[in-house]
Amino acid sequence: MPPAADIGSRVLLRRLRQVMAQPGDPQARLDRIVSVIATNMVAEVCSIYLRRDEAMLELCATEGLRAEAVHRTRFRYGQGLVGRIAQRAEPLTTTDAPRAPGFEYRPETGEEIYSSFCGVPIQRLGKVIGVLVVQNAAAREYTEDEIDALEVIAMVIAEMADAGQLTGEGFDLARSAPKTYQGVAASDGAAIGPVHLHEPKLAISNPFTDDVEGERARLDASMVDLRHEVDALVAADLAGAPAEYREVLEAYRMFAHDKGWLRRLHEAVASGVVAEVAVERVQSAARSRMERAANPYLRDRLHDLDDLANRLLRRLNGGVGGETPQGAILVCRTIGPGELLDHGGRIAAVVMEEGAVGSHAAIVARALAIPMVVGIERIVAEAENGDAMIVDGDRGEAFLRPPDNLADAYREKIASAKEAEARYREIRGQPAETRDGAHVALHINAGLLSDMPNLHDVGAAGVGLYRTELQFLTRPTLPRRADQAALYGRVLDAARGAPVVFRTLDIGSDKVLPYMRRPLEENPALGWRAIRVGLDKPFALKMQAQALLRGAGARPLRVMFPFIAAESEFYAARDIVTETHARLQKLGYTVTDDLKVGAMLETPSLAYASDSFFSDVDFLSVGGNDLLQFFFAADRGNERVRRRYDTLSASYLGFLRAIIARADAAGTPISFCGEAAGRAEEAVALAAIGFRALSMRPASIGRVKFALRAVELQAARSIVDEAIAGGAAARPAIRAMLARAGAL
Structure with missing residues (x-):
């Protein structure tokens, strides 16, 4: 029989699904969501803060705090308890909030009477887009099951917000505003094209499920396929390969067969979400932990975990990943030379979060005359498939959803470069x-x-x-x-x-x-x-x-x-x-x-x-x-x-x-x-x-x-x-x- 906490989470998620099905604008949905959460969690306060811009969180809905504080109270990332949660991307609980390190009093909220505080990040694909908070007047130790339930709810809220169901004008959660990024130029040239994510984000129309056993069976079947693939990779012909190679593959297979990973996935599904959401939730938590690890080897293993999670997600979706469009800008965290070559002559440029000027991926990009910019943090979370992008490989810049005048200027620059190439071809034999x-x-x-x-x-x-x-x-x-x-x-x-x-x-x-x-x-x-x-x-x-x-x-x-x-x-x-x-x-x-x-x-x-x-x-x-x-x-x-x-x-x-x-x-x-x-x-x-x-x-x-x-x-x-x-x-x-x- 499932634990009582799982049953409680499923009941709450079922109520949230009913709320989302009701007519109303984004604000009305947010107001109903905080009311349902407060009632279910037996909390006197439930508040949702969402990202207003890159550095600011805004109180968008509350049950329990003063109504006039909504859309008025804001915290910068790192400021106050709410800002600390957003900055660290991890939960925070205390039984005496006013005396907790970093607490900032906001008189318009009336929250000084609430001692107990529990907040969790609202994050999507490793990017924090908000914070979910519950509070009580009396001293209360929030249990691990309650924190876990809040994290599941926060993940569902993130899916809704990412789809534009919870925000109105002025919020960039839907990521429609132009953005400029400064990175490192790794291969020169300029290109304009639509974004194509190397690991596409999944469009999950309904994150809830009543058929927990069915989702668990679907997850298990996909996991079996994943493990067979990894086992076949390890069992491939390794004649002449050094011991280091076998060790790396064995470590990779160990991650795929990790019982703890499967147990956490089952626990997430048991809370009432579909398998895809469960995979993303578990991976987001792992990424938050490992990105803070001091050991470089552990941070490198994050790539193994990301790769396994992405492979599992593709299997859950029937292998759907989407072919790279002709002339696309490939956006990725990191990529190997073999993967870059797999995209053939279809891509116009590459933008990476990681990488270096001398990396083998950059060498391949230069050999193929593909503009590349590396070292752009969070670009994977910010960009969406199909977004317009300009890549300037000469200056190390990338422009996401650029304004028309900037795009026109770069089109002229690219046209001039093509004219110069025509002149160069004329002297090829000289x-x-x-x-x-x-x-x-x-x-x-x-x-x-x-x-x-x-x-x-x-x-x-x-x-x-x-x-x-x-x-x-x-x-x-x-x-x-x-x-x-x-x-x-x-x-x-x-x-x-x-x-x-x-x-x-x-x-x-x-x-x-x-x-x-x-x-x-x-x-x-x-x-x-x-x-x-x-x-x-x-x-x-x-x-x-x-x-x-x-x-x-x-x-x-x-x-x-x-x-x-x-x-x-x-x-x-x-x-x-x-x-x-x-x-x-x-x-x-x-x-x-x-x-x-x-x-x-x-x-x-x-x-x-x-x-x-x-x-x-x-x-x-x-x-x-x-x-x-x-x-x-x-x-x-x-x-x-x-x-x-x-x-x-x-x-x-x-x-x-x-x-x-x-x-x-x-x-x-x-x-x-x-x-x-x-x-x-x-x-x-x-x-x-x-x-x-x-x-x-x-x-x-x-x-x-x-x-x-x-x-x-x-x-x-x-x-x-x-x-x-x-x-x-x-x-x-x-x-x-x-x-x-x-x-x-």
Whole structure:
């Protein structure tokens, strides 16, 4: 037999359903709701506060407090007991409210006579949109069952409010007002389109149920399907996969089979709500707890719980998720590269709550020329499917439900960009040669086989950086040696003789393999990553070297090691590649006689390596993204410090010029690879200090070639030399020169 508390909750929910079925405006519904709750809870006061705007809660209905306080009494988030509940997203109870920490007296309410206080957040998908409060004059300890019942009621109120059934003019719960968000630019470009939520919110027309047993059976059947899917995932072919992968999947399966999770879902259904509402309620509570956890590993596990809850919701809804509309703006908390690729060419831009400029999702977005903005908090809760949105990947901004004049301005900007692309296509077959005859080889950065047609489409000279880790990041299991070799062979086939530089596996920091346990590090960008992982796990580096050599066959092969900080690391990694080459030859494999091994210079320390290193390395590529952040000690994923430092500052350009001089003296080819290479001003300045090869994303080739062909390199060199000598940034003068040439 169900507990008495469950029966009481169901009776109350049945009465609320009757209230909602009665005619009347939103205020009348709210007034009836607080009356029903007060009667059922034997409370002298019941009040509902709803969000007026992003920072303010307003008393919208009350039974017991003075009527004149309605729509007059307001609390900011964090202010008073009500504001504390909204800010912390957790219940608060006390038997002596006037003396409770944070209490604020509002004379218009007359609540000073009520000592006992119990309030719970009204939240939808993790976003607090209000607070539900009951009060009594006498000292009263509210039981856990009573608090639980209030949370169920608050969840139902949230569903009603989200559907616009409880609010009138001036409230943004229906989220119809325009909003502007500042995030971090992760992939440039601009786009306008309808919002498409990566995990769509479910439209639940009726959150109540009288058939508790039927809902429990529906929940159990969907849970069985979910567990079978997870079990099949764990039982998949894991040949060659490391132990970390099995541990991650086993932890994921443990969550799916957690009896406590199922028990909490059953308890929520027993209160009289449908299974979908039960899942959302349990997940909202878990999210509130885990987002406050100090342990990063526990916070990361929230993604596992979210994923399982979303999978369960899809099963409850018959697998309905909705296909991504063409030209949509994908809005999500986080997304992996494989999931991003699943959306194909349908999306126009991506907006994420989490993520970083250097994340593998951002790398894929840049490779696909998809504008992306990351670090926008609460966008998933604020946006609705179909909402209009503008994404500015250049400025790191997003505009939700923008006004018409702003949308018109961005349409003009996008049209101008398309016109510029048409001009760039006209010079696709022409060399990147300055007006005074200096030639600069422009290469593309790639990481997917689908990137390779861009090599010829944009008129690039080759692939300056092929990110081999994307093959690892987009798969749930470690790719086999044969699969790696086949991919590398197809990449060289697609290059049709153009040079391709393969960078060995660059993982760690914010690029974590799905089957690799992420180490807890204070500063992951400075931690166990890239070549450090390869040297500590020589089997993986050796296996990749074998795959590269087999995939290349007799064709020329260029291999480059990432994040070399000491020359000894280069020599140790080179030995693994050369020994693998010799062993394959001995075993009778067809391997190249033209093997070149290089390094990425991404740390200031390598700039001061010995002369012998600069002579021994076959080629160098300056990794501008990492080098810039280490040179200025400014995290490139932190918008507050990232933009304080200029790539064209005198100190940085002088440092790069000194590196070029050392490479030239040793006769070692050197190139520049990074986001800066793809911007016209930076590209001209980099060429002026001596770089004759630049590597960038394919979409940048056209504008860089156009800019280089419009200027005289000697004039640019004079500007840069003067800036370095005077300690000033070269950007203003370079920009003015490009503007005069019509190349901006």
